[in-house]
Amino acid sequence: MTTLSGAFFGVIHRDLCIAMRHRGDLLNPLFFFLIVVTLVPLGISPEPARLAAMAPGMIWISALLATLLALDNLFQADFADGSLAHLVLSPQPLWLLVLAKIIAHWLVTGLPVVLFSPLLGLMLSLPDAGFLPLILGLTLGTAVFSLLGAVGAALTVALHKGSVLLSLLVMPLYVPVLIFGTSAVQRAVDGMSYGGVMAMLAAATAFTLLIAPFAAAGALKVGING
Amino acid sequence: MFQFENFDAFIAMGGHGPYVWAAYGLSLTIMAWLALAPLRRQRALLAELRQRLQAQRQRGQS
Amino acid sequence: MWQWFHKLGSPRWFYHISGKFLPWLALVSVVLIVTGVVWGLAFAPQDARQGNSFRIIYIHVPASFLALAGYYVMAAAGAVGMIWKMKLADMVMVAAAPLGAALTFIALFTGAVWGKPTWGTYWIWDARITSMLVLLFLYIGIIALSRSFSTRETSARACAILALVGTVNIPIIYKSVDWWYTLHQPATIKMTGAPSMHPDMFKPLLVMILGFYCFYALVLLLNTRTEILLRESRTTWVKELAEPK
Numbered sequence: 001m002t003t004l005s006g007a008f009f010g011v012i013h014r015d016l017c018i019a020m021r022h023r024g025d026l027l028n029p030l031f032f033f034l035i036v037v038t039l040v041p042l043g044i045s046p047e048p049a050r051l052a053a054m055a056p057g058m059i060w061i062s063a064l065l066a067t068l069l070a071l072d073n074l075f076q077a078d079f080a081d082g083s084l085a086h087l088v089l090s091p092q093p094l095w096l097l098v099l100a101k102i103i104a105h106w107l108v109t110g111l112p113v114v115l116f117s118p119l120l121g122l123m124l125s126l127p128d129a130g131f132l133p134l135i136l137g138l139t140l141g142t143a144v145f146s147l148l149g150a151v152g153a154a155l156t157v158a159l160h161k162g163s164v165l166l167s168l169l170v171m172p173l174y175v176p177v178l179i180f181g182t183s184a185v186q187r188a189v190d191g192m193s194y195g196g197v198m199a200m201l202a203a204a205t206a207f208t209l210l211i212a213p214f215a216a217a218g219a220l221k222v223g224i225n226g
Numbered sequence: 227m228f229q230f231e232n233f234d235a236f237i238a239m240g241g242h243g244p245y246v247w248a249a250y251g252l253s254l255t256i257m258a259w260l261a262l263a264p265l266r267r268q269r270a271l272l273a274e275l276r277q278r279l280q281a282q283r284q285r286g287q288s
Numbered sequence: 289m290w291q292w293f294h295k296l297g298s299p300r301w302f303y304h305i306s307g308k309f310l311p312w313l314a315l316v317s318v319v320l321i322v323t324g325v326v327w328g329l330a331f332a333p334q335d336a337r338q339g340n341s342f343r344i345i346y347i348h349v350p351a352s353f354l355a356l357a358g359y360y361v362m363a364a365a366g367a368v369g370m371i372w373k374m375k376l377a378d379m380v381m382v383a384a385a386p387l388g389a390a391l392t393f394i395a396l397f398t399g400a401v402w403g404k405p406t407w408g409t410y411w412i413w414d415a416r417i418t419s420m421l422v423l424l425f426l427y428i429g430i431i432a433l434s435r436s437f438s439t440r441e442t443s444a445r446a447c448a449i450l451a452l453v454g455t456v457n458i459p460i461i462y463k464s465v466d467w468w469y470t471l472h473q474p475a476t477i478k479m480t481g482a483p484s485m486h487p488d489m490f491k492p493l494l495v496m497i498l499g500f501y502c503f504y505a506l507v508l509l510l511n512t513r514t515e516i517l518l519r520e521s522r523t524t525w526v527k528e529l530a531e532p533k
Contacts, residue, residue: 151449151453155433155449155450156433156436159436162436165429165432165433165436168428168429168432169429169432169433169450171425172422172425172426172454173453173454173456175419207456211453212453215452219446222442222446222449225439
């Protein structure tokens with residue numbers, strides 16, 4: 001009989017192994033992140049001042065889009081080969097298993113984005129003050145993106161062309177996080193204190209951490225029947 | 227009391243006429259449609275049902 | 289009390305009861321809205337700074353209120369339908385989505401038209417307007433999701449989950465004026481304290497808000513009744529409606 005922690009870490013381990021074997025899935029969102037940011041100076045202007053003005057927003061938007069792109073990997077593959085049904089039917093609480101999958105997903109998509117964000121800040125002439133709030137904010141923000149995205153991914157897992165609908169469903173939910181995240185960086189760059197905004201972001205992350213696994217578990221049970 | 231000198235002034239709205247009337251016009255039109263569309267749908271549904279029942283009965287008789 | 293609640297679950301009972309007070313609700317809605325429109329357009333004083341374009345407030349504010357409140361109605365109906373497995377609640381939720389989306393669109397459109405003479409631009413990306421746009425996307429997402437599933441029950445459950453998760457966004461929209469510096473008019477009606485509008489401007493606004501609430505209830509009921517007829521078309525009582533004896 002598998003223990004709860006056994007199941008939890010077992011799912012994380014399994015998802016990470018699968019991700020390692022399909023390194024393309026791991027790297028694609030990251031390259032997407034890099035490419036979008038590279039397009040910005042090409043499409044708008046290479047002027048450092050203008051880039052610096054846009055940097056917080058552009059980095060955050062790219063991170064958001066990269067996460068959206070990667071959300072398909074969360075449940076689709078397991079749904080296609082039937083292992084998702086096994087997961088739903090297993091005796092362990094579904095919310096715990098879903099949380100494990102989300103964590104594994106974040107380690108593979110959100111974490112690389114966070115680690116690469118200083119490089120992107122450099123490329124977009126982000127002023128020095130902005131780097132710390134960027135990294136902190138993105139850590140929290142990408143976690144929320146993965147958590148909320150899981151709910152949308154669960155709802156649309158069985159739908160034909162679900163990924164387009166997924167973006168539509170999930171983006172309005174992302175907007176407050178985006179606003180808070182960029183606001184923190186912008187305030188730091190402007191010399192103001194960003195602690196309050198970061199606290200809001202932390203609160204949003206904590207709250208989402210609490211409800212999203214349950215919502216996603218419920219959504220999975222519904223979505224599988226789609 | 228009536229805030230305008232005459233009807234023309236009312237329509238003109240001190241130069242803001244096009245904005246005010248566009249806003250009110252579109253909004254009230256949409257609202258009217260929102261209220262009337264389900265009524266029309268109901269009537270169509272019942273009429274369709276009536277036709278189906280009559281067709282059933284005719285087939286039953288013949 | 290619980291008996292009433294269980295009766296509420298019966299579409300037939302709901303259809304007949306709502307049919308009885310629907311004409312009155314319609315009458316009240318029309319009277320309130322017509323009164324409010326005429327009062328606001330012709331008899332309320334114009335604003336010192338904004339002139340007559342300010343009269344758009346009599347549509348914009350009630351529409352915004354109902355657009356926000358309507359999302360809660362939709363989410364609550366979804367929750368009731370999910371928890372108590374009440375088909376009627378599911379029908380109300382599905383009916384509330386396009387209604388809320390239309391009202392959000394009206395709020396955005398009137399806001400844009402109001403913005404042009406007042407601030408010189410149709411669109412400005414401030415917190416409140418942007419949040420309204422996000423609300424519209426939330427509604428559209430629910431509508432799109434409701435059309436994607438093959439069975440009604442799965443569709444209703446999925447929409448209920450999405451609506452409940454989206455509900456968290458609503459307080460943020462409502463509080464956005466406090467959290468960001470914005471060009472938008474500060475909220476003139478607070479639940480506590482006096483409104484910062486002149487009373488002669490404020491009274492027609494109250495009438496319109498009331499009228500919009502009644503209008504919302506009216507349209508919601510009408511759409512729910514239509515949905516009931518559609519789903520229950522094989523039952524005897526609906527057939528009797530089609531062909532009264």
